[in-house]
Every structure is written in structure tokens, then in C-alpha cells.
Amino acid sequence: MSLPEKAFPVSWDQFHRDARALAWRVANVSKEWKAIVCITRGGLVPAAVISRELGIRVIETVSVASYHDYENQGEIYVLKEISPELLEQEGEGILIIDDLTDTGKTAGLVRAMMPKAHFATVYAKPKGMPLVDTFITEVSQDTWIYFPWDMGFTYQKPIAEDHKG
Numbered sequence: 598m599s600l601p602e603k604a605f606p607v608s609w610d611q612f613h614r615d616a617r618a619l620a621w622r623v624a625n626v627s628k629e630w631k632a633i634v635c636i637t638r639g640g641l642v643p644a645a646v647i648s649r650e651l652g653i654r655v656i657e658t659v660s661v662a663s664y665h666d667y668e669n670q671g672e673i674y675v676l677k678e679i680s681p682e683l684l685e686q687e688g689e690g691i692l693i694i695d696d697l698t699d700t701g702k703t704a705g706l707v708r709a710m711m712p713k714a715h716f717a718t719v720y721a722k723p724k725g726m727p728l729v730d731t732f733i734t735e736v737s738q739d740t741w742i743y744f745p746w747d748m749g750f751t752y753q754k755p756i757a758e759d760h761k762g
């Protein structure tokens with residue numbers, strides 16, 4: 598697996614804060630969201646935080662999978678569709694949540710299913726930005742975001758050891 602140039606590791610604390618900030622932002626867009634549609638799997642965690650903050654109890658999932666590694670996105674596929682009742686009115690009043698948008702391919706695919714829904718992600722890279730309505734933090738395209746659910750504690754070498762001649 599190839600590695601990106603830059604790394605942006607996110608702790609659980611940071612993710613919780615950023616997801617809560619996203620809840621504040623979308624609360625200012627509407628007080629009456631009919632439901633959240635979260636894009637699994639990454640959208641599940643921010644959807645839980647936003648659902649709690651805004652009291653939205655109807656949560657639907659759409660499962661889109663694509664990534665193999667940093668450089669090769671691979672084919673994009675829908676593993677689970679949105680239930681037909683939620684697709685009525687082209688997604689009006691629906692809040693779509695994902696953890697991030699990168700190339701924008703996932704966002705483009707789900708947006709096409711519900712053109713009137715509001716699309717929100719916690720993080721956004723420049724290529725995906727035009728496809729989302731609200732996001733919290735911009736991250737450069739050559740950065741890989743490391744989410745807390747993908748990580749574990751490991752030993753860190755002291756900085757001085759890398760500088761020994």
C-alpha cells in the first residue's frame with residue numbers, strides 16, 4: 598500500500614469536537630431535519646454524534662465502498678440502497694452525513710440519489726468540496742486523514758534518535 602505525503606491523525610476527542618461543530622452548523626441550516634442518511638461505514642460515527650445533538654432519531658444508511666489504498670480508489674459500488682420512502686421529494690429535509698469527502702466521487706453518487714438533501718461532512722479535501730454543502734475542516738488533497746477507529750497505540754521513537762549521526 599502506498600503512503601500519502603502528509604498525514605493528519607485525528608483522535609477520538611478531536612473527532613467528537615469536530616462532529617459536534619458540524620451539528621452546530623447544520624442546526625443553523627434547519628431545525629426540522631426529517632432524517633439522517635449516513636454513508637457507511639465512515640459516516641456512522643459522525644451520524645451518531647449529530648443524531649444525539651439534534652435529536653434526530655430516524656437514521657438510514659447507504660453503503661458505498663470504493664477505496665483500496667491512498668492512490669488507487671478503485672471502482673465505486675453501492676452495497677445498500679436508501680429506502681424508497683426517504684427518496685420521495687428528492688431528499689428535501691434530509692441530512693446526508695459522511696466522515697469526509699476526498700475526490701467527491703462518493704458524494705456525487707449519493708447526491709444524485711437525493712438532489713435536494715443537505716450534504717455535510719466533517720472533513721473535506723479540495724476536489725470534493727464543491728459537492729458538499731457544509732464541512733468543518735479543510736485538509737489538503739495530498740494528505741491522508743487517519744481516523745481514530747483505524748488506529749491503535751504504538752511506541753514512538755524519541756525525536757533525538759533520528760538525528761544521531
Ligand SMILES: O=P(O)(O)OC[C@H]1O[C@H](OP(=O)(O)OP(=O)(O)O)[C@H](O)[C@@H]1O
Pocket residue numbers: 636637638639640661662663664670695696697698699700701702703704725
Ligand atoms: O470523496 P471520495 O474520494 O469518494 O472518498 C470519500 C469516501 O471514502 C471513504 O469511504 P470508503 O469508500 O473508504 O468506505 P468506508 O466508509 O466503509 O471506509 C470515506 O468514508 C468517504 O465515504
Ligand SMILES: [Mg+2]
Pocket residue numbers: 636637638639640661695703
Ligand atoms: Mg465512506
